[in-house]
Amino acid sequence: MNVIDEQILGSFRREGFQNLTKIQKISYPVISRKQNCLLVAPTGSGKTEASMIPILSLLENERARNSHFVEDNAIFVLYITPLRALNNDVHRRIIDYAKRRNLDAQIRHGDTTRTAKQKMVKKPPHILITTPESLGIILTQEKFIAFLKHLRWIIIDEVHELIGNERGTHLTVSLERLQNLSTHNPVRIGLSATIGNLKDAANFIGGTDRKCSILVDNTIRNYDIDVKYLKGSISNAAKFVFNYLTDNKIGGSVLLFTNTRDEAEYIGTTIRNQNKIPVEVHHGSLSRETREETEEKLRQGLTGIVVCTSSLELGLDIGSVELVIHYGSSKQVSKLVQRIGRSRHANYKSAKGLIIANSGDDELECLAIINRMKKRSLEIQNTHTNSLDVAAHHLVGFVMSTSEPKNLGEIYRIIKGAYPFRELAFSDLEQCAVLLDKFRIIKYDPNSQTYARRIKSYKYYFENISTIPNMVKFEVLDVIRKKRIGTLDQQFIGEFGERGNVFILKGTQWRIVSVDENKLQVNVEQVLDLQ
Incomplete structure (x- = not known):
C-alpha cells in the first residue's frame, strides 16, 4: 500500500468509517490513481463517501505539496445528481466533510435563490453540487467557465436515472465540454445501485474511446417480500395495510410506494381518515418545504407511514425504514430493487417488503419481477443515440459566452x-446548423463552416435547457397559513378549478377559495370537517 492510499484510509477513519464497505474497499485504490470508474453497489453501502472521501484526501495532499496550488476562484469537484432533493441531501453530508478540510461546498439548482447564485459568481465553491440542467446554464457563463478550468473531478450520481433518456444524453455532451475546458483532464466517477448493462453505463460515463473501470459490489442482499392479492378498492387496501402493520407488530418508519401521485394522495388520505397512525405524503407536486419537512421527520425516526412516489426512490438519507410497501406492480425489476432496498439497509440486513396486487395479472407480474430480482436480472437501459435536438441545443450553447465564431x-x-x-455523422450536425441558421438562432457560414450567436440564441437555449417536457403548473397557496403547499396541473385547474371545489393534496382536503390565472396561483383553505 502506498502513502496516498494510507492517507485515504486515514481520512475514512477520521470520518468515522472504521470498517469500510465492500464498494469503499475496492474503489479507493482506483480513485487514488485517478482512473475513470463506475461504482455499482446496493442502497446504503456508502457510495457517496466511497467517491468523495478519497477525492477530498487527494485535494488535501495536492494542496500540501504543490506551492502553485490555486485555491481561489476555482471549482475542483462537480457532483451531479438527477434530483434537486438529492442535491440537498448530498449537500448536508459533503459540506461537513469539506469544512473539516477548509474547503467550501455549495449547491446550485432551480430552487437556489438569485442572491446565492450571485455570491457564487463572486466567490465560487471548491465543490459544486448541481443538476444536469443547472450545469447546462453554468457552461454558458464566462466567469464559471474560468472557474471550471481548474476542475479535477466529476461525480455523476444515480447513473441509471440518466442513461436511458435524453436528459442523460444532454449531460454526456456537457461532460465533454467540461473535459475541453479544464486544464486538468477531469476524472469521472459514476454511482449507481441498479444497472443491467454495465459496459454501456461505463462508456456513458467515460465517453468515446476512454477507459472506465467497472467496480461492482456483488454482495447478494436478501429480500424478504410478501405478495398479497387484494380484491376491492383502495379503501380496502388502506385497511389491509393498517392490519398488516398491527398483526406483524411493525413500528418505526414505513414507506408506501405508489406508481402515481393520485394514488399516493388517495391512499394517504384514506389511511389517515381510517386510523390514528401518523401519515405523510411525499411526491414531486408538493412544495420543496413540504417535502423537506417529511424527509426530516423520517431522519428523526418518524413512527408512521409515508406514502410516496419515485420522489423517495433514490439515495436520499432518510434514516432507518422498517418496511417498504408497494401498491401495485413496480413494472420494473430495477425500481423494485431501489424501492424495497430502502428498508433495513444498515449492515446489509434483509430488506423487508410487502407488495399489494390489485388484480390477478398484477400478482403474476409481481411474482415474475421478484423471480428476476433473485436472479439479479435487471432491465437493459439503452442510450438515446444521435439525438439531434440535443446536438442542436449544445451547438448554440458553445457560442453563448463568446461573440467569436466557432468552427x-x-x-x-x-x-x-x-x-x-x-x-x-458530420453532415447531420451541419444540417442542425443550417436549420438553426434558417430560424435565425445562429449565423452559419457554410463556406468556412463557422457559426456565431444571434440575439435569438439566448431565448432558444434557455427555453430548451431541460429535456423534461414542460407543463404549466399552478401554485397552491394556503391562504390561512400563507404557506405554499404544492402545484396542480393546468388541465386539472381547467376541469375542476372552480371556487368551492374540494381536492386532495398532501393527504389533506383543500377547498378552492380563488384562482388567479395571471399569477398561476390557486388560493385554498383546509377542509377541517370531513363529511
Whole structure:
C-alpha cells in the first residue's frame, strides 16, 4: 500500500468509517490513481463517501505539496445528481466533510435563490453540487467557465436515472465540454445501485474511446417480500395495510410506494381518515418545504407511514425504514430493487417488503419481477443515440459566452466524444446548423463552416435547457397559513378549478377559495370537517 492510499484510509477513519464497505474497499485504490470508474453497489453501502472521501484526501495532499496550488476562484469537484432533493441531501453530508478540510461546498439548482447564485459568481465553491440542467446554464457563463478550468473531478450520481433518456444524453455532451475546458483532464466517477448493462453505463460515463473501470459490489442482499392479492378498492387496501402493520407488530418508519401521485394522495388520505397512525405524503407536486419537512421527520425516526412516489426512490438519507410497501406492480425489476432496498439497509440486513396486487395479472407480474430480482436480472437501459435536438441545443450553447465564431468541425469533435454521439455523422450536425441558421438562432457560414450567436440564441437555449417536457403548473397557496403547499396541473385547474371545489393534496382536503390565472396561483383553505 502506498502513502496516498494510507492517507485515504486515514481520512475514512477520521470520518468515522472504521470498517469500510465492500464498494469503499475496492474503489479507493482506483480513485487514488485517478482512473475513470463506475461504482455499482446496493442502497446504503456508502457510495457517496466511497467517491468523495478519497477525492477530498487527494485535494488535501495536492494542496500540501504543490506551492502553485490555486485555491481561489476555482471549482475542483462537480457532483451531479438527477434530483434537486438529492442535491440537498448530498449537500448536508459533503459540506461537513469539506469544512473539516477548509474547503467550501455549495449547491446550485432551480430552487437556489438569485442572491446565492450571485455570491457564487463572486466567490465560487471548491465543490459544486448541481443538476444536469443547472450545469447546462453554468457552461454558458464566462466567469464559471474560468472557474471550471481548474476542475479535477466529476461525480455523476444515480447513473441509471440518466442513461436511458435524453436528459442523460444532454449531460454526456456537457461532460465533454467540461473535459475541453479544464486544464486538468477531469476524472469521472459514476454511482449507481441498479444497472443491467454495465459496459454501456461505463462508456456513458467515460465517453468515446476512454477507459472506465467497472467496480461492482456483488454482495447478494436478501429480500424478504410478501405478495398479497387484494380484491376491492383502495379503501380496502388502506385497511389491509393498517392490519398488516398491527398483526406483524411493525413500528418505526414505513414507506408506501405508489406508481402515481393520485394514488399516493388517495391512499394517504384514506389511511389517515381510517386510523390514528401518523401519515405523510411525499411526491414531486408538493412544495420543496413540504417535502423537506417529511424527509426530516423520517431522519428523526418518524413512527408512521409515508406514502410516496419515485420522489423517495433514490439515495436520499432518510434514516432507518422498517418496511417498504408497494401498491401495485413496480413494472420494473430495477425500481423494485431501489424501492424495497430502502428498508433495513444498515449492515446489509434483509430488506423487508410487502407488495399489494390489485388484480390477478398484477400478482403474476409481481411474482415474475421478484423471480428476476433473485436472479439479479435487471432491465437493459439503452442510450438515446444521435439525438439531434440535443446536438442542436449544445451547438448554440458553445457560442453563448463568446461573440467569436466557432468552427463546426471542432465542435463536432467535442460532441462526438460523448458516447451517445460516437456514430454521429458530420453532415447531420451541419444540417442542425443550417436549420438553426434558417430560424435565425445562429449565423452559419457554410463556406468556412463557422457559426456565431444571434440575439435569438439566448431565448432558444434557455427555453430548451431541460429535456423534461414542460407543463404549466399552478401554485397552491394556503391562504390561512400563507404557506405554499404544492402545484396542480393546468388541465386539472381547467376541469375542476372552480371556487368551492374540494381536492386532495398532501393527504389533506383543500377547498378552492380563488384562482388567479395571471399569477398561476390557486388560493385554498383546509377542509377541517370531513363529511
